[in-house]
Amino acid sequence: MKKSFSIWLASLLALAPIASFASDMAERIKPCEACHGNQGRAGPDGYYPRLAGKPAGYLYNQMQNFSQGRRHYTMMRRMMEPLSPPYQREMADYFASLQVPYLPPTVKSTPPSSTQMARGKQLALQGDPALKIPACSTCHGDNLMGNTANVPSLLGMPSAYLGAQLSAWSLGDRATVAPDCMSEIAKHLTADDAAAVTSWLAAQEVPHKSSANKPKRLVTHVRCGSAPELHGAMQ
């Protein structure tokens, strides 16, 4: 029953722009779809990330990061700079509310080796304390689908995009409000480890229930300025 309702809701959202153009968000976010795909479900070229269903707080933070020079990408900067924070917030809420199907996982032309996949799985689910790398699942959730405390999902993303983000974090080309936890973690990853974990993540099926989870409060040394709710101590 609940499922049929959400399908009905999704189709209603999809039909809305045809019914009336005047003032709905579907019309206003048309520019985003050129790269992020229809309704923000992901780019057609296997690079541009999915926006649909991501936590609104995460999407909003990224829009602000692009406008304020913490994240660098000419196209996104030029798109976001003229827009006020409340309008960006409205766009973020809109994309967060979209429940649209995921694209199938990306298949690399040369599949990753089984050792690489094993290492990737280990990093994603257990981390490597010796290298000060926490498991991805510590913050991104047991099913790696993110949570409503501004933490994005890691599944359903192309490995090229994930790899580019890790590299940008380690080089300082992508940043967020301090303390920048992902920058710290990315700096501890070797190029091989980054390739392993992104290959493993990109090969995973997206779980059936794909919406973001409620955050768990964490007791770790990791502190994230962009996701303060994760840590009781920061409040």
Added chain:
Amino acid sequence: MKTRCLTFKWLAAIVFSALLTLSAWVTWDNWGRFFLTTAAASLPTETLQNSQALARGEYLAHIGGCIACHTAKGGEPLAGGRRIETPFGAVFSSNLTSSKALGLGQWTASDFHNALHWGRSRDGRLLLPVFPYNHTSVFTAADVQAIFSWLQTVKPVEQAQPEHRIAWPLGTQPVLAVWRSMFFTPTPFKSNHNESEEWNRGAYLVQSAGHCAACHGQRNALGSFPAVDDLSGGFLSPQMWGAPSLIDTTQTTIATSKLNDTANLLRIGQSSSAHASGPMAEFVQHSGQHLTPADALAIATYLNTQVQSVKTKNATPTSLQASSSTSGQAIYKNHCASCHGEKGEGKTNAYPALAGNPAVVLAQPENLIQMALYGGYGPSTTERPRPYGMPPYLFTLTNQQIADVLNHIRSQWGNQAQAVNPIQVDRVRAAAY
């Protein structure tokens, strides 16, 4: 032999003394008046405390773009550090907060007046003309004092100005001194008593805070200051955006638009026929939207009287005229028509019309290419908080395809303009904006 040698000596002496005289003149021209203190005696020296003056100062800092230029992206307001690309290299704005060590904390009102009127810093250094001091020299002494008084209330931020990245010797004091002697004289506002108070207020704002000529005026290859009332069109070469002429009827509709429409473009970013984009959208976002409706209308009143019937620069007989092609027509149908309309008529309050739009048929096609490549949104403003936007075609269309579709829209529905070629598209792709 002997006479030849003598002639040479004489020649050398003449050249040497000419150079000496010139450099003495340049030195006097730039620094000389500061040895004489008589001129400064009449200047206001104190910081104003009354709320009316402070509000006026804040207003001018907003509409003059002081805050926009002196705030880094994501940085503290007025702490400086914003990177500005110029044809001569990158320049970083200075800290205008009340920080004693790194801002204006130790400045007096007359130091600040010297900076705005003479383009000279507190320590005597000549300022880089990225700071448009030809325009700030138009300000009345009372307005300068109001701006300074308000700046002194901005909480101090201890942030140093980054080093400029200008090719030596361009930013050095001797070079600046020569440049200033050639291109800079302060031009305090002269009101025109034959015109209304409103017209004069508009003229004052255009020439001072608005500094419209900084983009819409013409500069020479040495980056000269345009006259403060030169609105004959300019080009931002590192950014690859054109600032159309505001006096040529083939480039602007100001003469035929309602005054309120022109005022709306400045304050809201959109009029019934035009949408602000690129650097003009930045102006609207950071400065224009803070204009009072009355001041925006005054600017429109002044601009309206500046338009002249200029001989059209577009369509010289020798230049190749834009014409449509199967490819251009097909791209228009697939990518453009759903928003801009089958006949280029646009959609009211959302997407601008392309038919009869002077921005579409400018002789320089760079702005149009920028839009086709990057699309984008207009500025969010109080009266238009949620603008519609245009998708980018940077990744989906080739240079040839962009040229094809632009040639289509430049030759349809009565539009007529020079042809766009793929090399021009490529140059815009490479621009730093």
